[in-house]
Amino acid sequence: MRILAIETSCDETAMALVEASGGLNAPRFKVLKNIISSQIEIHRPFGGVVPNLAKREHIRNLPIIFKKLKPTTYNLKPDLIAVTVGPGLEPALWTGVNFAKEIRKSNFPKANLVGANHLEGHLYSFLLSKKYDSKPKNIFPAISLVVSGGHTILVMMKSLTNWRKLGETRDDAVGETFDKVARMLNFPYPGGPEIEKLAKKGNPNAVDFPRPMINQKNYDFSFSGLKTSVLYYLRDNPKTKKADVAASFQKAAIDTLVAKTLLAAKEYKAKSIMLSGGVAANKALRKSLKAESYKLKANFLVAPLKFNTDNAVMIAVASYIQHLQKKNRAIRAQANLNL
Ligand code: KG4
Ligand code: ZN
Numbered sequence: 001m002r003i004l005a006i007e008t009s010c011d012e013t014a015m016a017l018v019e020a021s022g023g024l025n026a027p028r029f030k031v032l033k034n035i036i037s038s039q040i041e042i043h044r045p046f047g048g049v050v051p052n053l054a055k056r057e058h059i060r061n062l063p064i065i066f067k068k069l070k071p072t073t074y075n076l077k078p079d080l081i082a083v084t085v086g087p088g089l090e091p092a093l094w095t096g097v098n099f100a101k102e103i104r105k106s107n108f109p110k111a112n113l114v115g116a117n118h119l120e121g122h123l124y125s126f127l128l129s130k131k132y133d134s135k136p137k138n139i140f141p142a143i144s145l146v147v148s149g150g151h152t153i154l155v156m157m158k159s160l161t162n163w164r165k166l167g168e169t170r171d172d173a174v175g176e177t178f179d180k181v182a183r184m185l186n187f188p189y190p191g192g193p194e195i196e197k198l199a200k201k202g203n204p205n206a207v208d209f210p211r212p213m214i215n216q217k218n219y220d221f222s223f224s225g226l227k228t229s230v231l232y233y234l235r236d237n238p239k240t241k242k243a244d245v246a247a248s249f250q251k252a253a254i255d256t257l258v259a260k261t262l263l264a265a266k267e268y269k270a271k272s273i274m275l276s277g278g279v280a281a282n283k284a285l286r287k288s289l290k291a292e293s294y295k296l297k298a299n300f301l302v303a304p305l306k307f308n309t310d311n312a313v314m315i316a317v318a319s320y321i322q323h324l325q326k327k328n329r330a331i332r333a334q335a336n337l338n339l
Pocket of ligand 1: 010147148149150151174175176178179190191192193196277278279280281282283308309310
């Protein structure tokens with residue numbers, strides 16, 4: 001089945017064509033086309049994403065990307081159109097939803113329309129990992145860490161369709177914390193990649209930042225205390241080496257994420273540990289979680305870098321799983337959708 005997927009929940013206008021096959025026991029995906037148009041430069045002067053600017057840019061970009069994708073070509077016509085309905089910025093989500101409805105009506109009246117959950121897109125992105133061998137018995141139970149700009153969630157997966165949330169952040173998401181700390185260090189939005197770059201030049205043991213809730217026997221996170229500690233440290237030590245602060249902050253954040261993921265992996269005897277969401281693009285986090293997974297003799301599954309930050313391929317993947325389950329979701333913007 002061919003899927004045309006659209007993602008406009010935040011500041012990336014993304015569209016993809018994906019060929020999906022196999023049932024829920026062994027789904028397979030072949031990426032035919034993947035286009036992402038980033039609005040980062042437009043939002044950068046504002047230090048974050050401005051919802052109405054995002055909406056304006058999505059409206060401008062969607063028809064351009066659609067033209068480039070050429071899904072109206074005979075052998076590329078989709079059987080299913082997938083669009084992110086949430087969570088995300090409401091005005092941005094509506095642009096994708098309206099566009100999906102429009103192209104279905106004018107170009108692909110026979111195609112099914114599926115509303116996808118952006119977080120399920122991240123969660124299921126492990127299916128794009130090169131190490132995914134489509135044998136469920138080797139993968140589940142699994143513990144999945146979803147880390148993005150808006151969410152930090154631990155999920156226990158018994159199978160592709162039977163999973164539940166174990167815990168999440170009680171305050172800031174970890175990606176948001178990277179962005180805020182970057183801003184304190186005078187780096188532009190988005191801060192995650194800037195912190196990662198700077199951290200390479202610093203000493204991760206230079207400053208002993210707190211690792212909030214790390215010793216609590218639950219699966220929740222908290223990052224606002226860590227963020228405030230960095231703020232006070234910079235205020236009290238104005239001559240400090242920025243790279244040391246970045247490296248020490250990154251280490252504190254990663255230690256916390258890894259500790260909670262391992263706690264869950266041991267408790268549920270996980271055969272795999274999965275990592276997804278924009279922060280999964282952080283190589284230090286990937287490396288640390290991979291090493292710890294191997295110590296537990298668990299697989300470590302993460303999608304290639306380009307499918308960690310927002311993209312439409314993961315939306316095609318999530319919509320296929322949803323379609324196989326015959327699950328319906330209202331096709332309207334649902335800004336506060338969760339897992
Ligand atoms: O999944 P995503 O692209 O969008 C949301 O769904 O939120 O995640 C974006 C977040 C931003 O906070 C960004 O700073 C963070 O992911 N991020 C990173 C890295 N690349 C992106 N954080 C740490 N290290 C990175 N290399
Ligand atoms: Zn995302």
